[in-house]
Amino acid sequence: MNKTRILDVKYALTQILYFASFSALMGYASVYLLGQGVSNSLIGTTLALVSIIAVFTQPMAASAVDKKVIKLQSLVNIILIGTVILSLCLYFFELPTMMLLCVFVGIVTFMMTVQPLFNSMAFLFEKYGIQINYGLARGLGSAAYALASAVLGYLVEDFGTGVIPLFYIIGNILLIIVVYTYVVPKNQQHLVQHEQQNKEETEQKQLSFFQFCALYKKFMIFVVGVVLVFFTHTIINNFFIQVITPIGGTESQMGIAVFIAAIVELPAMAMFNIMRKKINCARLLKLSVVMFALKHLLTFLATNIFMIYVAQVLQIGAYAIFIPASVYYVNEVISKQDLVKGQSMVTVGITASGIIANFAGGILLDAVGVYHLLMIGVVVSVVGGLIVFGSIEKKKANVME
Known part of the structure; x- marks a missing residue:
């Protein structure tokens, strides 16, 4: 013991x-x-x-x-x-x-x-x-x-x-x-x-990738929405110093901003099991993408570091809700025998988003500057949120509880 x-x-x-x-x-x-x-x-x-x-x-x-x-x-x-x-x-x-x-x-x-x-x-x-x-x-x-x-x-x-x-x-x-x-x-x-x-x-004897996509078309559209939402999320995280420097931000203030976003995740994740008993995962996912969009919009509109801090607080309803909600959501809309692939699709979507965001973000930052990069990010985030809204499904009866 x-x-x-x-x-x-x-x-x-x-x-x-x-x-x-x-x-x-x-x-x-x-x-x-x-x-x-x-x-x-x-x-x-x-x-x-x-x-x-x-x-x-x-x-x-x-x-x-x-x-x-x-x-x-x-x-x-x-x-x-x-x-x-x-x-x-x-x-x-x-x-x-x-x-x-x-x-x-x-x-x-x-x-x-x-x-x-x-x-x-x-x-x-x-x-x-x-x-x-x-x-x-x-x-x-x-x-x-x-x-x-x-x-x-x-x-x-x-x-x-x-x-x-x-x-x-x-x-x-x-x-x-x-x-x-x-x-x-x-x-x-x-x-x-x-x-x-x-x-x-x-598990490998189950559906192939293309068979999975054909069977769960609406879920794959949801993954596309996730890619777009996380595109802006990744850009802000990985180019944060470039985002805050034009409004007078420093390395120490960036550290505080990152601290705020990370620390507010803890209570949200700790309380998630209580929340999902009162609000279904589909609604929680919709709430999270709305909070993502608001966080990205406020970052774009920020004229001082205090507004950045406020935007970071919104992480409590964005990333902190999305991660656990997406796991439970997959369990609700994907059949038990395909759950591993379903969970991996969300992970692959976030990873793919990171690849695109890192590559395109750096190029756009040099080409059009921070202001226009964040403006593009807000548009992409909103479009991704709308796709998530349109592709969210109700819990299916033939999947695991």
């Missing part, structure tokens, strides 16, 4: 350290790369490239573990060690722009690849009979992201952008130590992996 408790604490610490490091890496990606003289277009292209690579590396890493090529714990630490080595190169050496970007792509790819492995780790622990409080751990991760963003904003103002790689070097070294101390029941690991592999093989 005592060992289980210790493992629960270690897992929570893993989420805290990971998301604190990730806030420095992705939350301040534009700040760091701009400080290195990289253009907006190149920043956008770089972030888009990372998303594309991660689409392939994440399933490859999971497959390596499932096929017993490498143990999960070992793979996580190898990836983290690679991240630290590349981060040290950024911190200690002045690299040419293209080499710097290649190293940066490697670091972000590693960090994005390891994230689902941490989720798998929690799942494996539960299969061993060890109960991990994943919800609490993930919530603490969000809080760590928020706090780290706020602190890092002040550090960047005082010490410059060079401090950013140091932040995730320290975070990942501590993360390696924590993961290394995990004690995984080796005698059960192969049985669990074999069971998961059999489950995946069974």
Whole structure:
């Protein structure tokens, strides 16, 4: 019992350290790369490239573990060690722009690849009979992201952008130590992996991608709406410093703004189960896309940093509601045998949106400027919201409760 408790604490610490490091890496990606003289277009292209690579590396890493090529714990630490080595190169050496970007792509790819492995780790622990409080751990991760963003904003103002790689070097070294101390029941690991592999093989015998699209046409239209809504969401998040600089914003104020958005997610997500008992998921999704549009509109209209802070508060009804509501919504409109594909379609839609937003956002930022980029973003967000409204379905009788 005592060992289980210790493992629960270690897992929570893993989420805290990971998301604190990730806030420095992705939350301040534009700040760091701009400080290195990289253009907006190149920043956008770089972030888009990372998303594309991660689409392939994440399933490859999971497959390596499932096929017993490498143990999960070992793979996580190898990836983290690679991240630290590349981060040290950024911190200690002045690299040419293209080499710097290649190293940066490697670091972000590693960090994005390891994230689902941490989720798998929690799942494996539960299969061993060890109960991990994943919800609490993930919530603490969000809080760590928020706090780290706020602190890092002040550090960047005082010490410059060079401090950013140091932040995730320290975070990942501590993360390696924590993961290394995990004690995984080796005698059960192969049985669990074999069971998961059999489950995946069974799922793969279900509908193909095109058959799924043909059967769930309205749901796929919903996914298109999600892509458009998250297009603007991603642009604002990844080019945040460029968004607030014209209205007098600074790195420390950006950190505070990110902190506000991340911290307001916690109560909304914690209360979601209560909300969905009173309001169905279809209505909650409609509410979330309206809040997304309002958040994007207020960001566009902002003339000072206070208005940005107010816009960030709207995250409580936008992202914080959409993520859990979309999971339950899929369960309500997709048949049980197709649930895995249904859930993955939403994830793929958000990932695809990130790729498009990062690539197009950087180019548009250089071509038309912040004002017109945000104006385009508002239009795209509203159109996406209207598509979501038009494609939302009522709960079907033949799906799981």
